[in-house]
Amino acid sequence: MKIIITGSLGNISKPLTETLVKAGHQVTVISSNADRSEDIEALGATPAIGSIENVNFLTQALAGADAVYAMVPPNFGASEWKNWIAGIGQNYADAITANGIKKIVHLSSIGAHLENGTGPVTGIHRVEEIYDKLAGVAVKHLRPGFFYTNFYANVGMIQHVGIIGSNWGADTNLIMVHPTDIAAAAAEELQSDFTGKSVRYVASDERTAAEVAKVLGIAIGKPELPWIEFSDADNIAGAVGAGLPEEVASNYTEMGVSVRTGKMFEDYYKHKPVLGKVKLEDFAQEFKHAF
Numbered sequence: 001m002k003i004i005i006t007g008s009l010g011n012i013s014k015p016l017t018e019t020l021v022k023a024g025h026q027v028t029v030i031s032s033n034a035d036r037s038e039d040i041e042a043l044g045a046t047p048a049i050g051s052i053e054n055v056n057f058l059t060q061a062l063a064g065a066d067a068v069y070a071m072v073p074p075n076f077g078a079s080e081w082k083n084w085i086a087g088i089g090q091n092y093a094d095a096i097t098a099n100g101i102k103k104i105v106h107l108s109s110i111g112a113h114l115e116n117g118t119g120p121v122t123g124i125h126r127v128e129e130i131y132d133k134l135a136g137v138a139v140k141h142l143r144p145g146f147f148y149t150n151f152y153a154n155v156g157m158i159q160h161v162g163i164i165g166s167n168w169g170a171d172t173n174l175i176m177v178h179p180t181d182i183a184a185a186a187a188e189e190l191q192s193d194f195t196g197k198s199v200r201y202v203a204s205d206e207r208t209a210a211e212v213a214k215v216l217g218i219a220i221g222k223p224e225l226p227w228i229e230f231s232d233a234d235n236i237a238g239a240v241g242a243g244l245p246e247e248v249a250s251n252y253t254e255m256g257v258s259v260r261t262g263k264m265f266e267d268y269y270k271h272k273p274v275l276g277k278v279k280l281e282d283f284a285q286e287f288k289h290a291f
Helices: 013-022 034-042 055-061 082-098 120-132 149-161 179-190 209-219 232-241 244-263 280-290
Strands: 002-005 027-033 048-049 067-069 103-107 139-144 164-166 173-177 197-202 207-208 227-229
Touching: 002 013, 013 027, 013 179, 013 209, 027 034, 027 055, 027 082, 034 048, 067 082, 082 120, 082 244, 103 120, 103 179, 120 139, 120 244, 139 179, 149 164, 149 280, 164 209, 164 232, 173 209, 179 197, 207 209, 209 227, 209 280, 232 244
Parallel strands: 002 027, 002 067, 027 048, 067 103, 103 139, 139 197, 164 227
Antiparallel strands: 173 207
16 A cells, blocks of 8 residues: 655654555655655655645645545644644645545544543544545544653653652543554554544553652652642643743643543543553653653
């Protein structure tokens, strides 16, 4: 098959590309960075360099494809982040329709069953709605949990203040996932014969925030590392102080509220998947090397 991979050579897209090339597929990787071309070619894939904000570019890049792995990358410079996410989803949909492509594996998110109140995931919910309206196109929405790799954003906090935390408490249950487990699920779905519109949850481990602090703390030699719950206002102020735009900080804090209340994960518990291979202790060793 000819398969289009979006997301350049990110934490999911790179191992996904490697798997599909090894399986004998013709893979094109879309990236906005021309410097990525050689790395993409080194994997045995074809680079398509351009902006996903350009529908004409996307239409050309998707020509002749049998399937598309569609993900919307983060854009911390967007003035209205949710609308920007939905807009990129519409761009993909337009290019897919123009080329008559019949299969999409969409990187959605846990919490995307909710219409609003989930920060950037609200935008992803809107993308799900866009794809679900595509006639004659099979769509698999992958809804992964909280990326382990998001904890890298807490390295500075741990180093300078000796704590880790967010605007949810230590007893909050977290559904977490490693990017390689998502890549494995995406590769499986892209090579399968699914039909219609459906959802697949992807998760690697389920732990409380307190357990996250303990496991990461032990790995970095700080076994007493505490998980601290911040107020929503402090969470926004801290994120802005760390350099994030207020639009992004507010959206992440809104998402944190949905985690704190449990709404983010309510549909997951109704459709729990078999957990992936990479457990929290495994990721802790990666975190240790990055600390």
